[in-house]
Amino acid sequence: xxxxxxxxxxxxxxxxxxYRQLGIMLRSGIPIASALRQMQSYTNLNEIINILVTxxxxxxxxxxxxxxxxxxxxMEIASISAGEKSGNLPEVAGRLAGYFETLQNVKNKLISGMxxxxxxxxxxxxxxxxxxxxxxxxxxxxxxxxxxxxIIYGAGFAIFFVKKTLSKPEMIKIRDALxxxxxxxxxxxxxxxxxxxxxxxxxxLYSAGxxxxxxxxxxxxxxxxxxxxxxxxxxxxxxxxxxxxxxxFARNPYLPGIVIDMFSTGEISGNLDETLEKxxxxxxxxxxxxxxxxxxxxxxxxYLIVALYVAMIIISFYANYFSQINSLLE
Numbered sequence: 281x282x283x284x285x286x287x288x289x290x291x292x293x294x295x296x297x298x299y300r301q302l303g304i305m306l307r308s309g310i311p312i313a314s315a316l317r318q319m320q321s322y323t324n325l326n327e328i329i330n331i332l333v334t335x336x337x338x339x340x341x342x343x344x345x346x347x348x349x350x351x352x353x354x355m356e357i358a359s360i361s362a363g364e365k366s367g368n369l370p371e372v373a374g375r376l377a378g379y380f381e382t383l384q385n386v387k388n389k390l391i392s393g394m395x396x397x398x399x400x401x402x403x404x405x406x407x408x409x410x411x412x413x414x415x416x417x418x419x420x421x422x423x424x425x426x427x428x429x430x431i432i433y434g435a436g437f438a439i440f441f442v443k444k445t446l447s448k449p450e451m452i453k454i455r456d457a458l459x460x461x462x463x464x465x466x467x468x469x470x471x472x473x474x475x476x477x478x479x480x481x482x483x484x485l486y487s488a489g490x491x492x493x494x495x496x497x498x499x500x501x502x503x504x505x506x507x508x509x510x511x512x513x514x515x516x517x518x519x520x521x522x523x524x525x526x527x528x529f530a531r532n533p534y535l536p537g538i539v540i541d542m543f544s545t546g547e548i549s550g551n552l553d554e555t556l557e558k559x560x561x562x563x564x565x566x567x568x569x570x571x572x573x574x575x576x577x578x579x580x581x582x583y584l585i586v587a588l589y590v591a592m593i594i595i596s597f598y599a600n601y602f603s604q605i606n607s608l609l610e
Contacts, residue, residue: 292384303373362488393575397582487553
């Protein structure tokens with residue numbers, strides 16, 4: 281279970297290392313099978329790489345081998361396939377590495393920013409109760425700390441249960457719609473992350489030579505949010521009519537105006553992939569700012585909870601103290 285938790289935390293990082301190393305080795309002229317074998321000492325994806333090596337040595341293309349592992353997304357497979365056909369596989373691998381590095385960076389910031397408030401909350405519950413071990417008993421100590429921990433971890437379990445329930449295929453759209461409406465800036469953050477994922481995936485696919493329609497379809501799925509995906513897919517029939525991207529996405533409620541303008545600039549200049557990269561970079565800066573804002577709000581909320589809890593302990597202590605004095609006076 282601990283290993284599974286660690287894999288969840290570092291899943292994007294492992295993919296980033298995989299593609300970064302692959303791109304470097306292929307650029308150096310090393311054959312794919314040999315590159316994969318050498319990469320086993322640089323990544324935790326040993327079992328997956330073994331499968332890839334087996335199929336590649338049997339004559340399969342890397343993209344075909346990737347389909348047989350059930351580890352790689354459609355976006356990754358399509359990008360690698362296009363890179364193989366165009367001869368730009370090292371460049372495509374580098375773009376995929378950048379894509380996963382961005383996702384891992386956001387996850388790392390959120391996790392690291394939550395560690396201190398979590399430690400503070402636990403300390404605020406445990407430390408005031410420690411004197412009970414010496415003045416009363418260990419049993420009294422646990423009686424004091426168990427109720428708040430039951431509330432905290434009970435809430436965490438409830439969130440996990442709700443998330444698991446909403447992860448069922450028929451509930452995914454409801455879950456994703458709720459995620460976009462979360463308070464305290466989380467809804468806006470998830471929206472921006474989904475848009476960044478779309479733009480980076482679109483950039484990887486389009487620059488690798490995937491058709492415009494397929495790039496939109498696959499990258500929309502890569503956004504990670506069903507509601508946003510459906511809105512993005514509405515652009516496909518408009519593009520099929522011969523309209524440009526900026527027109528097709530003009531009414532999308534989730535794409536900022538600056539992204540639409542960059543679509544237009546890229547189409548006019550003929551450098552769509554370059555402007556897409558700039559658009560993704562711009563939104564990534566907004567994601568970073570949103571993460572920083574949330575990480576400023578969360579500690580304040582925790583401080584208020586801690587202050588309230590400590591105040592309750594102090595009030596309870598003095599209430600008992602004065603009650604004992606009154607009983608003695610009587």
